[in-house]
Amino acid sequence: MDTVALLLTLRLALVTTAILLVLAVPLAYWLAFTRSRWKTLIQAVCSLPIVLPPTVLGFYLLVGLGPSTAFGRAITHVLGHPLAFSFAGLVVGSVLYSLPFAVQPLTSGFAAVDRSLLDAATTLGSGRWDRMARVVLPLSRGSLLTAGVLSFAHTVGEFGVVLMIGGNLPGATRTLSIALYDQVQDFQYAQANRTALFLLAICLLALMFLYSRGQRRDSRSSDLA
Amino acid sequence: MDTVALLLTLRLALVTTAILLVLAVPLAYWLAFTRSRWKTLIQAVCSLPIVLPPTVLGFYLLVGLGPSTAFGRAITHVLGHPLAFSFAGLVVGSVLYSLPFAVQPLTSGFAAVDRSLLDAATTLGSGRWDRMARVVLPLSRGSLLTAGVLSFAHTVGEFGVVLMIGGNLPGATRTLSIALYDQVQDFQYAQANRTALFLLAICLLALMFLYSRGQRRDSRSSDLA
Amino acid sequence: MPDLPISIAANAPWLSAHIEHHFQRDRAGFTLHLDFTASAQRTVVFGPSGSGKSSLLRAIAGLLQPDVASIQLHGTVVCQNMRGRQQRFFLAPEKRRVGLVMQNPAVFPHLTAARNVAFALHGTEKSAQKEKTIRLLQLVEADTLADRWPRELSGGQLQRVAIARTLAAEPSVLLLDEPFAALDAQSRQTISQNVHAWARERQVPVLTVTHNLEEAFAAGEEVLTMEEGRILAQGTPEQVLFEQREQLLQMLHATPSPGSVDNLRGK
Amino acid sequence: MPDLPISIAANAPWLSAHIEHHFQRDRAGFTLHLDFTASAQRTVVFGPSGSGKSSLLRAIAGLLQPDVASIQLHGTVVCQNMRGRQQRFFLAPEKRRVGLVMQNPAVFPHLTAARNVAFALHGTEKSAQKEKTIRLLQLVEADTLADRWPRELSGGQLQRVAIARTLAAEPSVLLLDEPFAALDAQSRQTISQNVHAWARERQVPVLTVTHNLEEAFAAGEEVLTMEEGRILAQGTPEQVLFEQREQLLQMLHATPSPGSVDNLRGK
Amino acid sequence: QTKALRIAAAADLQPVLPAFVANFEKSSGTHAEVSYASSATLATQILNGAPYDLFLAANLAFPQKIVDASLAVEPSPVPYAQGSLVLWARRGVLPQSLTMQSLTDPSVHRIAVADPIHAPYGAAAMAAIQSLGLKTALQPKLVFAENIAQAAQFGQSGNADCALISKTIAITPTMRQAGRFVPVPVTAYPPIRQGAVILRNAPDKQAAENFLSYLQSPAGRNLLLSSGLEPPTQ
Numbered sequence A, B: 001m002d003t004v005a006l007l008l009t010l011r012l013a014l015v016t017t018a019i020l021l022v023l024a025v026p027l028a029y030w031l032a033f034t035r036s037r038w039k040t041l042i043q044a045v046c047s048l049p050i051v052l053p054p055t056v057l058g059f060y061l062l063v064g065l066g067p068s069t070a071f072g073r074a075i076t077h078v079l080g081h082p083l084a085f086s087f088a089g090l091v092v093g094s095v096l097y098s099l100p101f102a103v104q105p106l107t108s109g110f111a112a113v114d115r116s117l118l119d120a121a122t123t124l125g126s127g128r129w130d131r132m133a134r135v136v137l138p139l140s141r142g143s144l145l146t147a148g149v150l151s152f153a154h155t156v157g158e159f160g161v162v163l164m165i166g167g168n169l170p171g172a173t174r175t176l177s178i179a180l181y182d183q184v185q186d187f188q189y190a191q192a193n194r195t196a197l198f199l200l201a202i203c204l205l206a207l208m209f210l211y212s213r214g215q216r217r218d219s220r221s222s223d224l225a
Numbered sequence C, D: 001m002p003d004l005p006i007s008i009a010a011n012a013p014w015l016s017a018h019i020e021h022h023f024q025r026d027r028a029g030f031t032l033h034l035d036f037t038a039s040a041q042r043t044v045v046f047g048p049s050g051s052g053k054s055s056l057l058r059a060i061a062g063l064l065q066p067d068v069a070s071i072q073l074h075g076t077v078v079c080q081n082m083r084g085r086q087q088r089f090f091l092a093p094e095k096r097r098v099g100l101v102m103q104n105p106a107v108f109p110h111l112t113a114a115r116n117v118a119f120a121l122h123g124t125e126k127s128a129q130k131e132k133t134i135r136l137l138q139l140v141e142a143d144t145l146a147d148r149w150p151r152e153l154s155g156g157q158l159q160r161v162a163i164a165r166t167l168a169a170e171p172s173v174l175l176l177d178e179p180f181a182a183l184d185a186q187s188r189q190t191i192s193q194n195v196h197a198w199a200r201e202r203q204v205p206v207l208t209v210t211h212n213l214e215e216a217f218a219a220g221e222e223v224l225t226m227e228e229g230r231i232l233a234q235g236t237p238e239q240v241l242f243e244q245r246e247q248l249l250q251m252l253h254a255t256p257s258p259g260s261v262d263n264l265r266g267k
Numbered sequence E: 001q002t003k004a005l006r007i008a009a010a011a012d013l014q015p016v017l018p019a020f021v022a023n024f025e026k027s028s029g030t031h032a033e034v035s036y037a038s039s040a041t042l043a044t045q046i047l048n049g050a051p052y053d054l055f056l057a058a059n060l061a062f063p064q065k066i067v068d069a070s071l072a073v074e075p076s077p078v079p080y081a082q083g084s085l086v087l088w089a090r091r092g093v094l095p096q097s098l099t100m101q102s103l104t105d106p107s108v109h110r111i112a113v114a115d116p117i118h119a120p121y122g123a124a125a126m127a128a129i130q131s132l133g134l135k136t137a138l139q140p141k142l143v144f145a146e147n148i149a150q151a152a153q154f155g156q157s158g159n160a161d162c163a164l165i166s167k168t169i170a171i172t173p174t175m176r177q178a179g180r181f182v183p184v185p186v187t188a189y190p191p192i193r194q195g196a197v198i199l200r201n202a203p204d205k206q207a208a209e210n211f212l213s214y215l216q217s218p219a220g221r222n223l224l225l226s227s228g229l230e231p232p233t234q
């Protein structure tokens, strides 16, 4: 097992998921409740990143963040190094690529929250953001779980974007998915099988833990489906 | 523009999304309402396909569906040709790879349906599957939309699995995502930009159409968020 | 069913229920323990908040599966799960033909009022469906609301749609859980009369949970009072509700007569 | 506000409302058109189902933004949106300090009863929070239910939690939309008395929507009757509800006295 | 922070380089890290600022792009090896003889080649098929992989009966076990000359030069030979 790659992968997936949730929750909240004319456009734009093949998205990121654009030069100047081929670059790519998997379930989850509960919260003096934190989010637990799980798992398995803007540098941008790809490409099947099984096993455990904690306790249950 | 590849891509995405919804709706319905001990395990297993890098998943499919396994031989015998390098093979791969994007949002959407509405439907003589069709599904419109959009968009952009089991055969398995990848690899940037823009534009229109139709009309609306 | 107290009266009981159920959540918990029969065309259940009235109705409808139970409707066993008996039986709620109007109207938010009513008519012929829907909406004075979405209806209007929807399913037993709570006295009287006329025509017995004395007197041939999950008394309204009526009368007499009506600031 | 009919009485009006609103959905539609002031400590709104009572309360609380409106609470403008005037103002509902108990209790399903009550106490000191929560739950006779989840509560219990929750926010105005509809006569009386005592102590005016005559007589110093979105009459209960009372008395007297009490089949 | 030599290597070197790197590290004391990807991907990355020191490509065209962008130290790519194309057949397929002509045999259903446009061995394979006059006969049987490693997987997993792959991959134990191979006549395709460039921005150009000269030393050439690569013909 490539422990360095595993730790890097877990770090990338955790950081990406955390950033995604922080970005996606307010965005989805806005999308779920706005009456703006821009709503459908923005909602559609948020789903676009997955329409492009990951390597192609990675290519555009590589060019956009690289020395050939003013933006890329500015970032390079500020950071002292280009964003590509660094952990931060991977995070940017993964966040962009997994954005739809966070925004989309959250938006539909938020929109499904019973409005009369929001009305009640409001008359109790709860403002817009307080309602989000104390009513909408807890009631959208299922969608939060969905958003988190899809973002996390997708980042773990992510490969094209990471390969393209990461550059497969051991310790910095060589994630387990790339290591696994390399092993398969290199006909090291026994090792690849071990890596894949190990990856699947830890993800299975993590997911089972999440799912078992995500059960709802809050609806009057008849024994029906 | 590679029209053949475009049409193939759309066909693949539509067929995959349709099959996914047909599979995922009953599965998610079961997951949302069961009290079985196996629930969390099965839910976790359904999320696993995206944990593996797509090319690696494709590799295992290639091996699993090939003549070296009994299953692969049986399929080859029935179809008269191996599943790999055929449209049907792409469909199998895409369905498997996008399964989490359909099952996960549907499960959380179904679980969020107000139980008292199900109780009401039941006392009106509506059985398990009728309740699903006439109460749960319409009330989970947002989640259905999410599942459909994520499955569709992800299949359009899908690349690794298709590359691995497709064989890049024009008209049969060369999707637009692979064509686009090839263009980038060949440094044909002008052409790649055109293809990418075109792909983004049609997907944007399709998504905006879907989102504008998916608005909820069914909750007492105070003007609050 | 030798262990059930079946009264051998002129009109056989349409409901015979033995129900024991313990809600586990609390250390204290709540125990439902009922054993009674109902044979009147109109029965009223009276009892304080939290005494188990809704739970009783849910058990009859099959939405609650009691720990121990034997329930017969029109002489047919729908739930049999007695202590020490091997054989168990639980008829699925959708097969019981029990009409239940729940305390919370639970009108389907994705269907208009008319389509809520037509929900149970699914599969029957379109024009008949339409006609029946209109007739039932008229019965609850809601025919002008046919095309409204639930979010556009008031509390009382929702309750009326829920009643019409339940009648559409042609139940063989009607259970009403405070069905008129959100209605003004006049609508309440009219609609209650309509519903009971509907039921009498079809010989469908009606069990009503209510907190309203007038309603109990108007609708009940028999009254059942509950407390803490048990049945306190069963009898005619006059027998069972004597005390409550006296209180109410006293209160109404105590309030003074109105002054001159000119005082009214009409608008 | 020279165009508002402010009565220069001993007790100044706590509410002065001019509200016009048209619900667009139907060809027919529904128009709310109200112009009144309220100055009594206890006001009761009476009116048939669908006459606009809940909409009135929602407009005062800020959950409904009327087409045209001028609403003052305790002399402060909370909504100003008059035809032909440039200047508009709409105070966000969460800033109005209006306590509203809705017709549908809307208890938060993800919080226990106690935590529902403590919802508005967020940010204050833990032990004070706890103590206040318990006191308020006692006030609605629900202190034994503190740790229950909403799905484990009966209809009336939910309503009581909703009342306690609203009081916890220390509103300066209390609007109750059929708050005791799911309660039996006795709880209704006790809890209603408790709530009104709470309000009187704090000089918080109470506006109650009810269909219950007894409640109207008990709680109302002033009664407002509505019909089809308009105010029909405003006055004391005796003036406004005279007719309804007579009807009820007649009905109660018409029912025979009880037979011998031995007839009771007690359990 | 100890700076390591960063090598960007074409995917066909994956079976070759590890032994090399181990030897190099032992003799020079410099740590080397290798990133594998297709030559095209690596070239794209380098053109966009990837922090590699040495680029070992699978042909001369991609390193030429680096030279053209003035990102290379050398004025032209340095050839370091020459690859050879082999015809590989899965065990049990074409039991008797194995030549390019036998690919027309009806028992051969699928032939895997790498993408002819951006994978050098794919281009060589197509050139060979063309020059041997087999194009029309074989066209319907061809399936295209992203790179030669994948073309080999198509064959190894049994989904293709034959594959035109690099010798470096054909001599790996996995592929030997799954089938056998014969060289494709060198006259049938233009030589696959693999070129390298040292990058201008390399922090430690000396280490990169050392590695490149080690590749070209007699010891290095022997290692290359044993893993299926010929020394470059000038």
Ligand SMILES: Nc1ncnc2c1ncn2[C@@H]1O[C@H](COP(=O)(O)OP(=O)(O)OP(=O)(O)O)[C@@H](O)[C@H]1O
Residues within 6 Å of the ligand: C023, C024, C025, C026, C029, C030, C047, C048, C049, C050, C051, C052, C053, C054, C055, C056, C103, D151, D152, D153, D154, D155, D156, D157, D182, D183
């Ligand atoms: N899941 C549960 N866990 C614990 N207690 C429960 C549960 N469900 C109901 N109860 C309790 O059972 C009792 C009976 O509830 P039920 O809803 O039948 O009362 P009710 O007579 O209909 O009251 P109301 O008039 O207020 O509607 C209540 O005290 C309630 O708190």
Ligand SMILES: Nc1ncnc2c1ncn2[C@@H]1O[C@H](COP(=O)(O)OP(=O)(O)OP(=O)(O)O)[C@@H](O)[C@H]1O
Residues within 6 Å of the ligand: C151, C152, C153, C154, C155, C156, C157, C182, C183, D023, D024, D025, D026, D029, D030, D047, D048, D049, D050, D051, D052, D053, D054, D055, D056, D103
């Ligand atoms: N969004 C809407 N579109 C159209 N009509 C509406 C809408 N919301 C409310 N109405 C109508 O406005 C009227 C007043 O509704 P409201 O809820 O205020 O009635 P209410 O007096 O509280 O009745 P109830 O006693 O039944 O609760 C009703 O006739 C209702 O149908």
Ligand SMILES: [Mg+2]
Residues within 6 Å of the ligand: C053, C054, C055, C103, C177, D154, D155, D156
């Ligand atoms: Mg109840």
Ligand SMILES: [Mg+2]
Residues within 6 Å of the ligand: C154, C155, C156, D053, D054, D055, D103, D177
């Ligand atoms: Mg109302």
